Amino acid sequence: DAGVTQSPTHLIKTRGQQVTLRCSPKSGHDTVSWYQQALGQGPQFIFQYYEEEERQRGNFPDRFSGHQFPNYSSELNVNALLLGDSALYLCASSIRDTSNYGYTFGSGTRLTVV
Amino acid sequence: TQLLEQSPQFLSIQEGENLTVYCNSSSVFSSLQWYRQEPGEGPVLLVTVVTGGEVKKLKRLTFQFGDARKDSSLHITAAQPGDTGLYLCAGALVGGTSYGKLTFGQGTILTVHP
Numbered sequence: 001d002a003g004v005t006q007s008p009t010h011l012i013k014t015r016g017q018q019v020t021l022r023c024s025p026k027s028g029h030d031t032v033s034w035y036q037q038a039l040g041q042g043p044q045f046i047f048q049y050y051e052e053e054e055r056q057r058g059n060f061p062d063r064f065s066g067h068q069f070p071n072y073s074s075e076l077n078v079n080a081l082l083l084g085d086s087a088l089y090l091c092a093s094s095i096r097d098t099s100n101y102g103y104t105f106g107s108g109t110r111l112t113v114v
Numbered sequence: 115t116q117l118l119e120q121s122p123q124f125l126s127i128q129e130g131e132n133l134t135v136y137c138n139s140s141s142v143f144s145s146l147q148w149y150r151q152e153p154g155e156g157p158v159l160l161v162t163v164v165t166g167g168e169v170k171k172l173k174r175l176t177f178q179f180g181d182a183r184k185d186s187s188l189h190i191t192a193a194q195p196g197d198t199g200l201y202l203c204a205g206a207l208v209g210g211t212s213y214g215k216l217t218f219g220q221g222t223i224l225t226v227h228p
Contacts (some may be wrong), residue, residue, distance in 0.1 A: 004156070033215075042120075042202050042218030043157070056215045090156050101164070102147055103216070105156030 004106035006091050012112045013081050019111060021076040025093030026104045031055075032074040033103065034066060035090040043090055049074050050096050081113045117141060118205055120122045120219035128227050130192050137203035138185045144208045146186045147216070148178055151200040160188075183208075192224045200224075 013019050025032050030051045035043035045058035049068035068074045070109040071095075078085055088110050092103035119138045127133055137146070145164045149157035161170050163179035163186060170177045174197075176189040186203055200223050204216040 035218075040221070042204075042220045042222070043216075044213055045217070048215060058215075085150075092156075100147055103161045105149075105155075105158070105211045107154065107156050110154075 002092050004091055004104050006089075006106035006109050007108060009107065010110045010112075012114060015081055015113055017081050018077065018079045019081060021078075021091075021108060021109045021111070022091050022093045023074045023076070023091030023093075024072070028091035029095055029104065030072055032068055032072065033094070034074070034076045036060075037088040037090055039087075039106070043069045046076070052100050063077045077086060078111075083113050084109060086113045089105060097111075118203055118219035119216045120201075120203055120222050123220065124223050124225075126225045126227070127193055129194055131226075133190050133193055133224070135188045135201055135203075135224075136185070137187065137205075137219050139205065140184065141205075142208045143205035144183075146183070146203060146205045148186070148188055149202040149204060150201060150222075157202055159201075164209050179201055190224075192203060193224075195226045195228050197226055198226050 003026050005023045012061040034046040046060050047057045048055050052068045056105040063079045065077045090108045091105040091106045094103050118211045120170045121136050138176045145162055148160045150160055151157040162219045166183045174191045178187045200221045202221045203219045
């Protein structure tokens with residue numbers, strides 16, 4: 001049973017560029033959430049997608065946007081990259097009604113902005 | 115201000131010792147989860163607690179949810195080098211429509227020396 005798949009695993013971008021990260025949820029899961037994790041810190045909630053709509057959003061600027069596709073996969077887009085956007089970006093999937101009871105996380109995409 | 119305060123931030127112990135990690139908040143949570151994360155990987159769910167006063171055991175790990183559902187602890191008995199990793203608590207706040215919007219603590223880095 002495939003878990004959550006994220007691509008790419010590592011990415012280096014230049015300040016000001018745009019980036020797209022991809023996520024395929026665990027089979028049977030319909031909800032995808034994105035988190036940003038700085039080195040040595042706990043993950044911070046970016047936003048959550050369900051039924052192809054953004055349902056909740058954390059305290060992130062609108063440079064961060066996303067999309068969910070009919071097959072439940074999702075993308076995270078970040079525009080006008082800043083050095084401070086360097087982090088591990090985690091995708092987590094769940095079943096909507098039981099989301100409060102636990103996620104399955106992917107291994108993340110390590111984004112470095114230079 | 116961190117909504118979930120974890121302590122200690124760092125823990126370095128010898129194999130066979132016992133340890134406790136704490137997760138505290140002034141907010142009430144509908145559920146609280148503990149995750150373990152290894153370098154280069156995403157967090158892996160260890161347990162979810164939902165009832166005030168609940169105690170769950172997972173082999174040498176014991177998890178407790180406070181009576182008021184504002185705090186939790188993780189106790190490891192006879193720690194082993196394989197327990198080394200970043201331990202994260204995460205809570206879903208009571209109320210609203212916060213399906214799966216988790217707030218994470220800053221994590222506890224545990225190192226168990228052989």
